[in-house]
Amino acid sequence: MIRELIVKTRTIRRFKEDERLDETVLRKLIDLARLGGSARNGQPLRYMMVTDRQRCARIFPHLGWAGYLTDWPGPAEGERPPAYVICLLDRRCCKGPEGEALIDLGIATQNLLLGAAERDIHGCRIGSFSPDIGGLLRIDDRYKPLLVVALGRAAEKVVLEEAGPDGDIRYWRDRQQVHHVPKRPLADIIIAPGL
């Protein structure tokens, strides 16, 4: 059951830009992020929602997209994300090393994206963004932007496949513009103890 939802929770980079998301939904998704485990139960993550067209348009140029698709500059007008959740680290709150907050971030955004997929909303974690985003959204220095999660209704199809024996894991698009994601086979990622 959860397996189906995990498979459905794929990274989407082209969206139905005109199908806007409202904050009520995002709030429910952030609540799922909130309920994830946290190192030392510290819960140092904070979230900023952006849903209106103007702010979304201002954020978009500061984002990097799909490194392996070198001839694709990112989603065209009409396919850009209708919403973002900016994940922030509250520096005053984080007692542990920042690496712990990054594990929390993976947990929290996975909860968020699983909840989104359940509602047929998909997203993309974007770690490549300009530091200007802080000034653009007037984010207090207390908070460090860690990740931008783009969200919306999918305007592309993504399929999982097994990586071949050459171990090439670069995602790629076919002629029908279907996005293929090679995952390493299970046998390749399980290591036997030597004990």
Added chain:
Amino acid sequence: MIRELIVKTRTIRRFKEDERLDETVLRKLIDLARLGGSARNGQPLRYMMVTDRQRCARIFPHLGWAGYLTDWPGPAEGERPPAYVICLLDRRCCKGPEGEALIDLGIATQNLLLGAAERDIHGCRIGSFSPDIGGLLRIDDRYKPLLVVALGRAAEKVVLEEAGPDGDIRYWRDRQQVHHVPKRPLADIIIAPGL
């Protein structure tokens, strides 16, 4: 639906040690970890399963437990984890900064623990472990242990509650030995943009 499972996926530190887990189940859980998103689709994480009593007993003394419960040294005999999944970073594989692998680790272990909770198996992410664990399991230098996930059937009850206005998020145990986990309220973790 996913919300219920997320709520059920709580950190457990006392287990029914005699209810052993077999590798078939762990393999299915690692497969869920495998299907999570990964920065640059790099998939640098590897997994080692430990299920037999002898190895589990040798690992146990190298783990740190529940920092806030200062008068509790960790689970007693009979309540120790019957299985572990050791999460490793394949140093040869990781092209991005290690922080990206840590986000992947949060995603992967959340998938694993959600799948576990669906089968009434619970776990604990343990970041506090002795580096001796590498030698103990004869882990090749190619792999860096990032996290130990203890797994088993729960022998304790955990309840979520809202953190109070003082912001104290330390978990605690009541007289009935129920473990309480204060989560920050949603209103405290959503920050409005200043834009």
